[in-house]
Amino acid sequence: MTKKKSVHVDVAIIGGGVPGLVLAGLLAHAGISVRIIDPQPPADATKLKPSSRTVALLNNSLNILAAAGLQDPARYGAPLQTMRLVDDSHPKARVIKVDFRAEDLSETQYGTNIPLNILRARLATLHRKMMRITTLKSFTVQAHSVQLALSDGLQIHAKLVVGADGRKSLIREKSDIPLWKHDYHQSALTFIINHSRPHHNIATEFHRCGGPLALVPLPGKQSSVVWVMPTDEAERTLRLKKSDFESAFQKALGQHMGQVTLVDTPACWPLILLKAKCLTAPRIALIAESAHVISPITAQGLNLSLRDAAALAESIITHVRLGLDAGDPAVLRGYENARRLDLNTRIYGVHSLHQMVSTQSPALRSVRRGGLQLINGIGPLKKMAMKAGLG
Numbered sequence: 001m002t003k004k005k006s007v008h009v010d011v012a013i014i015g016g017g018v019p020g021l022v023l024a025g026l027l028a029h030a031g032i033s034v035r036i037i038d039p040q041p042p043a044d045a046t047k048l049k050p051s052s053r054t055v056a057l058l059n060n061s062l063n064i065l066a067a068a069g070l071q072d073p074a075r076y077g078a079p080l081q082t083m084r085l086v087d088d089s090h091p092k093a094r095v096i097k098v099d100f101r102a103e104d105l106s107e108t109q110y111g112t113n114i115p116l117n118i119l120r121a122r123l124a125t126l127h128r129k130m131m132r133i134t135t136l137k138s139f140t141v142q143a144h145s146v147q148l149a150l151s152d153g154l155q156i157h158a159k160l161v162v163g164a165d166g167r168k169s170l171i172r173e174k175s176d177i178p179l180w181k182h183d184y185h186q187s188a189l190t191f192i193i194n195h196s197r198p199h200h201n202i203a204t205e206f207h208r209c210g211g212p213l214a215l216v217p218l219p220g221k222q223s224s225v226v227w228v229m230p231t232d233e234a235e236r237t238l239r240l241k242k243s244d245f246e247s248a249f250q251k252a253l254g255q256h257m258g259q260v261t262l263v264d265t266p267a268c269w270p271l272i273l274l275k276a277k278c279l280t281a282p283r284i285a286l287i288a289e290s291a292h293v294i295s296p297i298t299a300q301g302l303n304l305s306l307r308d309a310a311a312l313a314e315s316i317i318t319h320v321r322l323g324l325d326a327g328d329p330a331v332l333r334g335y336e337n338a339r340r341l342d343l344n345t346r347i348y349g350v351h352s353l354h355q356m357v358s359t360q361s362p363a364l365r366s367v368r369r370g371g372l373q374l375i376n377g378i379g380p381l382k383k384m385a386m387k388a389g390l391g
């Protein structure tokens with residue numbers, strides 16, 4: 001009988017999406033031994049067409065990416081200099097438009113909008129040596145380590161296992177971590193458009209009945225679109241032929257960006273809210289969508305996930321330097337405490353905002369419009385809202 005190959009590491013990260021890869025980069029930089037397990041091999045970023053799924057990353061997220069080894073993420077996207085909210089939900093009342101300019105906070109930009117597939121490809125290529133291209137089959141938590149069985153036959157012994165394996169996380173499920181889940185019965189259509197008018201690096205979110213619609217700048221006269229609507233309507237819209245889809249979208253958008261044409265094939269993402277009731281179990285930590293999935297409104301999801309990766313890396317590095325192992329209860333407590341406030345305020349905040357923005361109730365719509373006018377009218381309040389948005 002052949003003996004199974006096995007390796008010992010400080011940290012095994014299950015899931016090599018952007019947050020898992022960033023965590024690996026931060027830990028490896030501090031001399032912590034890491035393996036990332038993911039079935040998707042790194043793609044060649046220079047040969048990829050940008051995906052319609054783009055991510056608006058704030059400046060502090062770009063700093064986390066740089067600390068994880070990716071120095072130049074901004075060169076793959078477009079800068080975000082103004083966030084514009086437009087409320088045109090009331091057919092008879094005037095349109096409310098509020099601009100939040102980065103220059104009002106003495107910043108040149110809020111962040112950068114980057115195609116998710118290119119970001120992942122760049123990070124995976126950078127951290128290729130730490131990756132094992134396979135899936136996790138099973139794992140057993142023991143007193144001093146976790147034993148992992150991979151589908152390719154390798155066994156890993158890790159002091160800590162990180163679940164970065166997305167919304168259907170096996171790590172979360174097998175660790176019996178309870179969940180809070182809500183289905184919005186809405187889906188987001190994502191696609192890239194060319195438009196005849198320039199975007200001036202303004203990201204615009206339209207608030208209207210049925211669901212929000214967001215345009216986020218890409219280089220040139222191009223933007224990525226997130227168009228939220230009830231799921232049955234999204235499925236019908238997705239089936240339209242290209243010219244009918246373009247007409248439907250042009251009608252929804254109006255002439256804000258001039259003439260629009262579709263660049264790629266639209267994709268559809270069902271919207272849910274998911275929150276793990278805790279982030280850790282013995283020798284287990286959850287980050288990113290294995291711990292929380294939120295509405296794309298206000299573009300917070302990956303920004304939150306990168307802050308998870310940074311906080312967990314900090315807790316591991318600090319405690320390992322003190323002589324503890326990477327899965328010590330003190331590491332897990334440090335991580336859970338560091339993330340509680342940010343996660344709770346963002347997740348509940350984004351959920352409430354999503355409900356307010358999608359509401360059919362005229363009374364709630366009036367409250368929303370009043371709130372937006374109030375923020376716009378009071379300078380210090382507007383600055384506070386901008387700073388809160390930047391985390």
Ligand SMILES: Cc1cc2nc3c(=O)[nH]c(=O)nc-3n(C[C@H](O)[C@H](O)[C@H](O)COP(=O)(O)OP(=O)(O)OC[C@H]3O[C@@H](n4cnc5c(N)ncnc54)[C@H](O)[C@@H]3O)c2cc1C
Pocket residue numbers: 014015016017018019020037038039040053054055056057116134135136137164165166167170188190226269287288289290296299300301302303304305
């Ligand atoms: C329409 C839309 C727009 C968005 N826009 C923004 C935005 O502008 N800004 C922002 O900050 N966020 C945004 N988000 C959120 C952001 O895209 C996600 O939060 C982020 O991409 C999730 O990353 P993840 O690594 O947690 O999950 P995933 O990207 O799903 O990665 C999980 C990884 O785990 C691997 N995996 C799963 N199971 C196993 C297993 N058993 N073994 C090994 N590997 C496994 C998978 O192969 C995958 O690579 C948006 C989301 C949506 C839906």
